Amino acid sequence: MLLLTCPCCGVTAEETEFANGGEAHLKRFGPGSSDADYEAYMFNRKNPRGVHFERWRHAYGCGKWFLMARDTMTLEVYGAYPAQTTEPPAEIVAKIKARRPEWEGYK
Amino acid sequence: MSYRLATGGRLIDRSRPLDFTFNGKTLRGFAGDTLAAALLGAGQTLVGRSFKYHRPRGIVASGAEEPNALVGMGEGQRFEPNQRTTTTELFSGLKAVSQNHWPSLDFDIGAVNAKLWRFFPAGFYYKMFIHPRSFWKHVYEPIVRQSAGLGKAPDAETRDADRYEQFYAHCDVLVAGGGIAGLTAARAAAAEGKRVIVIEQAAHWGGRAVVDGAEVEGQPAAGWVEAVLGDLHANPAVTVLNRTMAAGVHDHGYVLAYQRVADHEPGADKPRHRLWRVRAGHVIAATGAIERPLSFAGNDLPGVMLAAAVRDYVVNWAVSPGKRVVVVTNNDDAYRTALALHAAGVAVPVIIDARTEPRGALVEQARAAGLRVADGMAVRSVKGGKAVTGVELCRFDSDGGAVAETIACDAVAMSGGWSPVVHLWSHCGGKLLWDEAGAFFRPDPSRPPLGRDGQGFVTCTGAANGDLGDTDAAPMMPVWMMPAKADYLLRAKMWLDPQNDVKVSDVQLAAKEGYASVEHTKRYTTLGMATDQGKLSNINGLAILSDALGQPIPQTGTTTFRPPYTPISLGAIAGEARGPIFQPLRRTPMHAWHEANGAHWEPVGQWRRPYCYPRDGESHGHAVSREITQVRGSVGLLDASTLGKLLVTGPDAAKFLDMLYTNMMSTLKPGKCRYGLMCNENGFLSDDGVVARLDDQTFLCHTTSGGADRIHAWMEDWLQCEWWDWKVHVVNLTEEYAQIAVVGPNARKVLEKLGGDIDLSKEAFPFMDWREGRLGKFRARVFRISFSGELSYEIAVPASEGQAFWDALMQAGAEFGMMPYGTEALHVMRAEKGFIMIGDETDGTVIPQDLGLDWAVSKKKPDFLGKRGMERPAMTSADRWKLVGLETLDGSVLADGALAPLPGKNVNGQQETQGRVTSTYFSPTLGRGIAMGLVHRGPERMGEVIAFQTESGGRVEARIVDPCFYDKAGEKQNV
């Protein structure tokens, strides 16, 4: 069971206080979008073995959503950042690159 | 036979004898005994039977690694099978029964299996019970269940009489193990100002050092332990727990520790077990090492024990396993046992050492004490049946064909070397190294389990790290089989796993049959799969497997170490969550009234709602019909407090709701209500309810009873993660209000009787409006909405006044026969009206258009959640199943979920179908069964008769009709 730190209220708590919301940084495609874009938005997930950007909500705490970079194999947490962020912050990307030189980067 | 020594025993108090029973026989031990020590002290060497062959079995070990000596303990509500005697502290009145035998421990019919051992090879179950297939359920399984298995489960009706609890603790360092290594680590961490928890699974501290009389930092171990413990206890940052086992190490420093609070104090008013849920910054595993048995023929007889365990029994509890004890070893440590026995006055006729000419300090001490050392020798076979009578010796480097000598004895102390307890290192992914010198796996410091910062978070210390301490000892010699070239008959009597009856020959057979993976071999032979999880057997077993496969041991590798380290009680896992607090039960403000008035409850999520209120002698069906008849004919009350009530407010609230609902909500006028639908991005229905516009910027959104929290979270998700620049606040007001529906043609009269400042007339307060004001003395918000088709008001009052308001309504309605109605009456009435119910008509694959709700899906809005999904070809196809009403030709009630079959098979080879029933009830209003269902192109097929399956497998014909069965024009609700 993971230990997470909520960047919105600063609490470090066990996973039972949080709810996972799947992959982060998805772009919504609504009416008028192509089938391919809509499919990618709804169904195609990276599901990586390694560095993953994901959504979490501090459901039993402050109620806020946040984003987090985590390694799905080692469970190492590289950092958490506000949900109102469109792509991973540079300092987290740099930290991941330092820890995982083979990482191909966020795309 | 084992017996109590006249003197000694560092843990027992001879002035406090304790009586206990074993299989009904009263025996006596002393305060400080374990049950195993007391049994041995009372001469009870035979304590159980084995799993497969029902072989007589005795106590092997002195701690958690014990494979044999499991008993049933307690009686009635406190009976528990498979209790380990070696870790059970004796108390007065303890009742133990042996397991796995019939009819008695001394005479067991199943032991005939042992004579038939040739017919029970590895994988016996897999080979034997395959054919004929039909035999499994009625022939094989009942026999296997009767004869196999360990202990008996408590009766199904038994309820555990004890209480249990959990505790969340946090620390910088958790030290598992209270021996010298653990206490040293705890002292060091405490000195650095860390928050420390140090736990020891046993009742006593000090580990092996205090038994062996070692010196630590220049003083006797026992004194050192006492001093260090005193310091730790005095430090407020340190928590010291004995009788607490580290059961498992999990991700991110999560450790489960199992505290046996009151097992040793039966009758004490305390929780029996406490499960500590610890978050540790770092875990130090000082879990010691476990001695390995030697594999020689007859090594499972009662009286054959681990050498260090024999030492424990002599030193700690003044118990000797026999009067003449043979020691057999491949290392120096077992010489300590020989010396301890000798010092206690127990005869040690010979020390059999597989090594040739061993030269170590302990060996010399033994020789100096006059003990005979037979070097280069092996136990060929142990003689005896239910007890040891002697051992046959042979050259170690032989096939055992020639008996060199037979020595009479009544116990054997064996040592095959030591294996570090690496479980806590390995649980969370720590890797191991093979140590050639010690012939064991030890932690590989370069590959620790990783924490959330990517750094190792477990350290092993002391024996758990492979540091066995004997610096002046002669090297041990790996011995996996004794004698080294034993023939088949001997190998078939060498037990690796005595609990599961797995022998050397079984593992060798598995290898011969092609099992190359240690994980597969484990499952095929069941090696290490018993309740001791192979603490004694795994290394020996995989050494045999490696030898049979002709590969080095590290190449074979270990099986996975899984928590818990030893079994923990289900009670501790459940903790406080049992009985009334097994799970939260949500209660409305009128819950107690419903209960007092005979409500039959229906669970709705965690809520309990009255299903109906049966009166004396009334069936539920009759109660529902009575309630419906009352509502349709006069007036009734429904507790609707569970409906979700979400306040959505802010400058962008209207824009936001236009995105969330399929309808246009921005055009709703303040003072008005509108029924709305919510879909997910697939276009599938997820919730529905009435939205009231409170003012220009404020809406009150009603959700389904089960949907309030989910929809609240759904709204927050979109507001926080997608449209974070929109100015909208959502406040969940679900529980702020008691909401009561007053329903029926007399509803207005009842409310008018209450008085107040709201004009309830049809003209002033039309259908689908809401008003705020006073009803009687109550602050109320009244919604003129109807889920029944009748004149209906839903009234919200502060929850704290809900019961008083309910009472006032009952009183005001008395002259109209006012009665409460439950959810079933609600459901029937809505079905009579053809209103859909989320979860009945929807199942996560249904779009609004399937239910004829096209009118509630805006065509003007450029976007809303689910709009793109609904545009997919499969969603717009004319071939979808759509909502219709169904009327059986014979008036019967269709089965819920019944399918309408068609000839032929679909692409998955299943029966082709053309529809299914989604809601079905007996309508007392119409006096017949009514139903709704989704039918292929249903609305185009009005009047057609199709057949549905019945529960008994028959068919019943139903006509496709309009889903509204009652007052289609809506005249009754609009009066």
Place this chain on the structure above:
Amino acid sequence: MSEAVSALNGAHFAGLVDLAEAGLKGMVTLRGDLSSPALAAAVKAATGAAVPAVRRIEAGASGQAAWMSPDELLLITPYARAGAVVEILRRELAGEFATAADVSDARALFKIRGPQARDVLAKICPVDFTGFAVGELRRTRAAQVAAALWRESEDEWRLVCFRSVAQYVWDLLATVSAPGGEVGFYHR
């Protein structure tokens, strides 16, 4: 109004700690920009309290202000004043993007008193109570339901939960504070 009753009508229990349901309390949810001077003035006007820092609760002459979320406070006042508090907040925050809602009846409030309070709470809340200061507040779960708790004084704690689960939380607290269950982790 005299017929208003709290979820458990002021129940009491004595075990390892003293438990009491606090009875009717005024509670108002205030959402908005917690850094805005207008909001600070409104909170001051309504309760006399300052806007609390993250995970803190502040007391004023006529109420308390508790930090619940980066954009949410819970104001605690006498039950009869809740409506007035909402009015004050709406008036003071007119024109601001802020929301005040009376949630007095949606909650239950418990008092937990005694030196073993942390040892009892840690049986049901996955919270590190070491260094948990007076005036600090933590939202978490109590076994299976959401709860907010704060340290009112050295040995006195408060726990708020939803009204519908008041009986569950009460039974939970009474169960884990039954005599015999002393832990001695926080209190020796």
